Amino acid sequence: MSQTLLEVGAIVKSAREVWDGPGYIVLQDDVIEDIGRGEYPGSRAGMTVVKRPHRVAIPGLVNTHGHAAMTLLRGAGDDLPLMTWLTERVFPMEAKLTEDAIYWGTLLACWEMIRSGTTCFTDMYMSMHKAAAAVEESGMRAVLSWGMVGLDETSARSGIRNSESFVGAWHRQAGGRITVTLGPHAPYTCPPDYLQQVAELAGRLAVPIQIHLSETRTEVDDCLRLYNRTPIAHAASCGLFEHPVLAAHCVHVTDEDIEIMRANDVHVAHNPQSNLKLASGIAPVPSMTQAGLIVGLGTDGAASNNNLDMFEELRLAATLHKAVAFDASILPAAQAFQMATEDGAKAVFLPAGSGTLEKGAAADVTLLDLRSPHLIPTHSLLSNVVYAAGADDVTDVFVAGRALLSNREPQTIDTERVEYEARRIAQALSQ
Numbered sequence: 282m283s284q285t286l287l288e289v290g291a292i293v294k295s296a297r298e299v300w301d302g303p304g305y306i307v308l309q310d311d312v313i314e315d316i317g318r319g320e321y322p323g324s325r326a327g328m329t330v331v332k333r334p335h336r337v338a339i340p341g342l343v344n345t346h347g348h349a350a351m352t353l354l355r356g357a358g359d360d361l362p363l364m365t366w367l368t369e370r371v372f373p374m375e376a377k378l379t380e381d382a383i384y385w386g387t388l389l390a391c392w393e394m395i396r397s398g399t400t401c402f403t404d405m406y407m408s409m410h411k412a413a414a415a416v417e418e419s420g421m422r423a424v425l426s427w428g429m430v431g432l433d434e435t436s437a438r439s440g441i442r443n444s445e446s447f448v449g450a451w452h453r454q455a456g457g458r459i460t461v462t463l464g465p466h467a468p469y470t471c472p473p474d475y476l477q478q479v480a481e482l483a484g485r486l487a488v489p490i491q492i493h494l495s496e497t498r499t500e501v502d503d504c505l506r507l508y509n510r511t512p513i514a515h516a517a518s519c520g521l522f523e524h525p526v527l528a529a530h531c532v533h534v535t536d537e538d539i540e541i542m543r544a545n546d547v548h549v550a551h552n553p554q555s556n557l558k559l560a561s562g563i564a565p566v567p568s569m570t571q572a573g574l575i576v577g578l579g580t581d582g583a584a585s586n587n588n589l590d591m592f593e594e595l596r597l598a599a600t601l602h603k604a605v606a607f608d609a610s611i612l613p614a615a616q617a618f619q620m621a622t623e624d625g626a627k628a629v630f631l632p633a634g635s636g637t638l639e640k641g642a643a644a645d646v647t648l649l650d651l652r653s654p655h656l657i658p659t660h661s662l663l664s665n666v667v668y669a670a671g672a673d674d675v676t677d678v679f680v681a682g683r684a685l686l687s688n689r690e691p692q693t694i695d696t697e698r699v700e701y702e703a704r705r706i707a708q709a710l711s712q
């Protein structure tokens with residue numbers, strides 16, 4: 282049994298409750314055992330005491346959509362729209378990715394995410410046994426899927442086989458930190474009969490599904506032409522929504538699509554920066570949240586973002602939709618914060634309470650430096666976190682009660698080795 286006492290200068294328990302003053306959090310094994318204002322009243326005997334009087338504790342950020350090992354492709358294909366980017370730049374480079382590359386690329390992503398305050402991320406990629414090994418070593422929490430593409434018989438079969446073996450080997454492993462889902466890539470790479478097979482498999486294995494849906498206008502137009510349905514209606518007709526689904530992007534959705542998602546409790550991963558960079562558009566997030574959908578925030582892969590910094594997504598989500606609506610009250614700081622934490626955790630199917638610092642919740646905590654000049658003064662802690670804070674303010678990160686970053690020093694990752702391997706692999710990729 283391990284017990285850590287965090288003594289901090291302020292605590293954002295959730296978007297609903299902010300304590301601007303000293304407080305403490307007791308992490309017992311992987312759970313928050315106690316949290317309070319002022320001095321910890323109990324005995325400190327046997328506890329690891331972490332004194333951080335100039336830090337604010339927030340729930341660890343949850344990145345609800347990405348492709349971790351794409352860190353190796355960062356900057357290798359910029360300023361292109363999605364389909365050109367994928368077919369001309371990304372897929373040819375991905376064909377050269379070895380298992381070794383996936384391992385080091387995923388560790389690089391974990392390092393980057395830990396360093397920027399993220400405690401849990403989702404991934405849809407290849408050679409996922411290697412990605413899971415990297416996650417286990419890093420100490421992060423993750424919701425992983427082996428990307429499935431059904432454009433030909435061979436890839437369709439291997440997608441099913443790989444996913445089945447991946448669920449068997451890694452679902453609820455790494456001390457419960459890893460959740461496995463199925464990852465059909467998109468309606469344009471997975472024909473209807475394949476999506477039906479994926480839906481059946483999700484039922485049989487009792488795991489959720491994550492998929493890209495309605496990312497671009499071209500995707501919607503093609504889907505309407507081929508199937509006479511929008512991608513959302515098409516996914517529903519293939520039986521996907523009979524299971525828990527996390528849909529990435531949902532940029533081009535109609536009111537009917539939103540109603541289908543609401544009726545089926547489909548969760549959404551909003552990736553504002555990737556959607557802007559690939560010129561995909563801007564998702565109607567206010568309409569989706571007003572309809573009651575669970576919407577989390579994501580970075581997407583590092584080749585379309587080009588970093589994995591959730592503070593950038595948080596601030597962009599809280600500003601972008603105001604300009605779209607010509608309404609400064611849209612998506613206020615508290616709502617954006619909730620999307621990056623509690624709603625993100627719900628979106629990726631973590632247990633109730635995750636993404637908050639409530640007693641009994643998972644012990645996933647991020648500390649920020651309150652003495653950074655851009656966080657002074659403190660009219661509103663939540664405002665500072667959403668509109669002013671950045672990745673460099675992150676000093677400490679705990680996942681499942683374990684310190685992964687301590688006073689800005691990574692504790693679980695050999696960063697020099699990761700840098701060396703990532704540069705070596707990227708060089709080979711570009712040849």
Ligand SMILES: CSC[C@H]1O[C@@H](n2cnc3c(O)ncnc32)[C@H](O)[C@@H]1O
Binds near residue numbers: 363372375555585
């Ligand atoms: C089959 S593994 C996942 C697959 O998805 C590709 N990908 C990365 N970003 C996006 C995006 O924004 N939309 C669609 N597909 C994307 C990634 O390169 C892998 O090939």
Ligand SMILES: [Zn+2]
Binds near residue numbers: 347493529581
């Ligand atoms: Zn994606």
